[in-house]
Amino acid sequence: MTRTGSARWLRSWLLLIAVPLLVFGVFYCAPIANLLRLSFSVAEGQTGANADGLDIYAKLLGDEYFLLIVWRTVKLSLLTTLACAILCYPVSMVVAQSKGWAQTCLFIVLLMPLMTSVTVTTYGWLILLGQAGVVNSALMGLGVIDRPQRLLQNETAIVVGLVQVMSVFMVLSVAAALQSIDSNHVRAARSLGASPWSAFWRIVFPQSLPGLRTGCLLVFSLSMSAYATPGVLGGPRLKFVSFLIYQQAMQLLDWPRAAAMAVLLLIVTTGVWGLASAYGQLKTWRRRQAEAAVPAFAQAGRQGAI
Template identity: 40%
Template sequence: MSDRTENLLLILPGLLLLALVFFLPIFQMLALSISGPDGPTLQHFARFLGDPYYLGILWRTVRLSLVITLICALIGFPLAYIMARVGPRLRLWLIVIVILPLMTSVVVRTFGWMVLLSRSGLIPELLRDLGLVKRNFALMQTETAIVIGMVQVLLPFMALSILGVITRIDPRLEEAARTMGCSFLQTLRTVILPLSLPGIVAGSLLAFTLSASSFVTPSLLGGSRIEVLAASIYGSVTQTLDWPFAAAQAVILFVGVLLVLVPYIKVTGRAHG
């Protein structure tokens, strides 16, 4: 038996499992999205793409996902750098602090933000006491609330992805840059940031895809006023029982995420390997 055949036999169980749990549901969703009473049809896609309401939901989903990803990267990069450059014991505690929220249900964390962001919650009351906002100021059922809640949920994925890359960067490269006259910020910008790009890309992919498909946090913090595509799919399934239209929305979400991610991967791959 050749090595190639042996390798194929070894990966065959994994490929079968992947086909069963991933590709088969996708093909079923694709088939459902084009199903109609008289045979295959594209009317569900035409209904979505021809309605400004659903196009607005799609745009809001992509826009919020991009904003959330950007904020996670802006916070996650310095956080990961600090964790990578402190002592081993302090790094362990920082990693535990970052991971600890992942051990709590996202529903519980979101309810915590609902208490903090409600009209009588700690954050709005503090802003009112400081005179920064008006008395009728509210954060709940706004896009800001969704961004705050989702950043807290997704920040660990971004920080840990970047941390894994920064820990492999030789500190002597920073010392060499400082010796050549670079300031600390210039060293970060010209040495650490370019070398950390694979981790930033990986964290951004995780943050964007998880944010675009998130349902619980946007639904609880945004309410019915700020609807995202996952909530629209859920409504089509549970309220109107329109499964083919829900499948069409899921396909559009899947394709929309790919349209954003594939060029991003290709551009960063060509530039940084």
């Protein structure tokens, strides 16, 4: 390629990515930069030692109550992600294998909760899990329990509510990965004597891991920032970081502290994203190394035979 052709190609490439970079900078980088600036600012009426912006982060990282809520947020988000992965994978297989109107109906059923407010959906769980709710009434009618059980304002209720809200993201991510798998690979494995379980475990499941990883990251990120579901089902005793951010910003009007909490929440979420991406890159590198080693091993074997 000539120098003129290279310059033209570079100019075309820069023009192509200019609009996405502009949109990314305006709608993501600029708000994050403003959030960082606000977290290092000083709230009105604070003087002396409290006037140092770093003092907010120092106090938050040394606050056992805040760290406990961060740990609860991370723990329940991970449990929600694990539950979605286990429960939604079979559903994704059904969606991927269905055809025509059946698949359309399944997609409509999956997407229908997104058409309703999360707050309204969460309040539906109050009717189901309340003291006089459907679940307690059914269990008492069957004789399983003698008196209503406390099914709300606990961590299990929060996970159940989050799984119901986030499951659609997991199903769509895994179903997209399953639909991209060539079915001839499975047929070839079955023709060579592999059992259905062996064909699934060695062919289908490894190729669906990118979709499963994407779904897990989506569910975890959305669960970390959830507000309505933990607030309604967990009650005032089991708070998430999002509730503390709202409380600091809207009730106490301490915007720098709320911004610092948001920054720490973003760092934790991004850290998990980074670890998952690094793990995926490591798995890809190992697979490529193994694939590259097979031809070399075969070549060495042929030379030894000669």
